[in-house]
Amino acid sequence: MNEYYIGVMSGTSLDGVDVALCEIDAASCRLIASYEHPFEKELKSKILEAITHAVTLKTIGELDVKLGVLFSDAVNALLTHHPELREKIKAIGLHGQTLWHEPTSPYPFSMQFGNANEVVARTGIDVISDFRGADIANGGEGAPFAPAFHQEIFKNLGEKIAVVNIGGIANISCLGDELLGWDIGCGNVLMDGFISLTQNKPYDKNGDFARSGELNMDLLQTMLRDDYFAKIPPKSTGREYFNSEWLQNYLQDFQSLREADMQRTLLELTTVTIANEANRLGVRELIICGGGAKNGFLMERLEKLCRAEVKTSDKYGVSSDFLEAMIFAWLAYKRIHKEAINLKSVTGAKKNAILGAHYAAN
Numbered sequence: 001m002n003e004y005y006i007g008v009m010s011g012t013s014l015d016g017v018d019v020a021l022c023e024i025d026a027a028s029c030r031l032i033a034s035y036e037h038p039f040e041k042e043l044k045s046k047i048l049e050a051i052t053h054a055v056t057l058k059t060i061g062e063l064d065v066k067l068g069v070l071f072s073d074a075v076n077a078l079l080t081h082h083p084e085l086r087e088k089i090k091a092i093g094l095h096g097q098t099l100w101h102e103p104t105s106p107y108p109f110s111m112q113f114g115n116a117n118e119v120v121a122r123t124g125i126d127v128i129s130d131f132r133g134a135d136i137a138n139g140g141e142g143a144p145f146a147p148a149f150h151q152e153i154f155k156n157l158g159e160k161i162a163v164v165n166i167g168g169i170a171n172i173s174c175l176g177d178e179l180l181g182w183d184i185g186c187g188n189v190l191m192d193g194f195i196s197l198t199q200n201k202p203y204d205k206n207g208d209f210a211r212s213g214e215l216n217m218d219l220l221q222t223m224l225r226d227d228y229f230a231k232i233p234p235k236s237t238g239r240e241y242f243n244s245e246w247l248q249n250y251l252q253d254f255q256s257l258r259e260a261d262m263q264r265t266l267l268e269l270t271t272v273t274i275a276n277e278a279n280r281l282g283v284r285e286l287i288i289c290g291g292g293a294k295n296g297f298l299m300e301r302l303e304k305l306c307r308a309e310v311k312t313s314d315k316y317g318v319s320s321d322f323l324e325a326m327i328f329a330w331l332a333y334k335r336i337h338k339e340a341i342n343l344k345s346v347t348g349a350k351k352n353a354i355l356g357a358h359y360a361a362n
């Protein structure tokens with residue numbers, strides 16, 4: 001029998017909270033309704049501050065609850081449009097806001113905020129959260145998890161298919177008998193960071209500003225030599241690595257470049273690092289999802305640089321905007337049904353584990 005779950009995702013871009021209401025059974029996951037809840041500017045700056053500066057435990061505790069309230073508001077807002085479904089929702093899969101991801105240190109962890117008890121109290125619905133902890137405890141990277149879901153929904157397309165999510169961070173899934181996947185590196189996060197610093201805009205709409213600039217090969221080659229790109233998978237990353245310090249470090253020797261040239265070169269960095277992986281894997285089709293799919297210039301460059309055919313997931317009827325939120329609805333379904341997730345070939349965990357902690361409403 002089909003069951004209803006809600007997935008809530010707020011990613012590295014901090015652009016909004018994505019909510020996906022899905023109808024799920026053993027063979028399918030269908031998006032029934034979706035909603036993007038606004039992220040207040042003030043909360044966004046608080047999160048960025050917590051990532052880059054030392055903050056007090058009081059601030060951290062409050063941030064956890066504020067995010068819990070935000071995620072509850074997001075779920076309740078979606079359900080006001082579908083009141084008849086509220087009683088039917090089995091659970092909310094709550095990813096939480098990643099503040100810090102450090103899976104390879106001596107005491108590895110991945111920190112997602114958004115108080116689950118608060119979400120249970122404010123929605124009256126069971127919540128599954130803390131998805132990454134078990135994978136890390138089993139020796140895995142705790143990310144990316146998207147490959148398991150990509151495999152599930154695109155398995156009928158055959159071999160040599162890869163899916164790339166271009167969010168703040170870009171991650172790839174290579175589908176097949178042995179599932180592969182890792183975080184490629186920067187998706188939009190550096191482009192967003194640069195245009196926000198220079199023009200106070202959240203992102204470069206359609207890549208138009210980048211298009212107006214010239215590619216600087218010296219800067220591109222220098223950035224491509226960054227250690228992260230050469231690292232052998234399993235690997236995963238986030239804002240604790242690709243951030244304003246990273247940008248400053250690479251841009252400082254190129255101060256004479258025009259801002260448009262820097263933007264253009266950052267866009268090329270994203271597309272070249274994605275295309276390199278796709279070409280190396282020899283994929284025949286590259287399916288794109290995440291906000292980067294809306295950047296016309298970025299998509300043009302990807303089509304040029306990739307030997308594979310490049311399509312957005314929308315072409316297969318899967319929303320490129322809500323695919324990540326759907327992952328957490330699906331993972332909540334898997335947790336309720338106590339099914340382990342096939343991820344050890346991706347994250348390097350010793351075993352496939354049942355992911356997530358269950359916070360019951362009753």
Ligand SMILES: Nc1ncnc2c1ncn2[C@@H]1O[C@H](COP(=O)(O)OP(=O)(O)OP(=O)(O)O)[C@@H](O)[C@H]1O
Nearest residue numbers: 011012013167168169188203205206290291294295
């Ligand atoms: N019209 C557009 N033109 C250019 N870029 C866009 C457009 N719309 C969205 N984006 C980019 O997509 C980003 C948001 O993508 P998305 O919501 O997939 O990221 P995320 O889920 O927060 O990140 P991650 O997947 O790393 O967790 C924006 O910050 C922006 O850079």
Ligand SMILES: CC(=O)N[C@H]1[C@@H]2OC[C@@H](O2)[C@@H](O)[C@@H]1O[C@H](C)C(=O)O
Nearest residue numbers: 098101143144145146169171183324
């Ligand atoms: C630690 C963390 O939050 N990682 C996110 C982030 O956003 C994209 C990429 O980096 C991926 O590793 C992951 O999200 C998706 C949903 C994942 O687990 O596949």
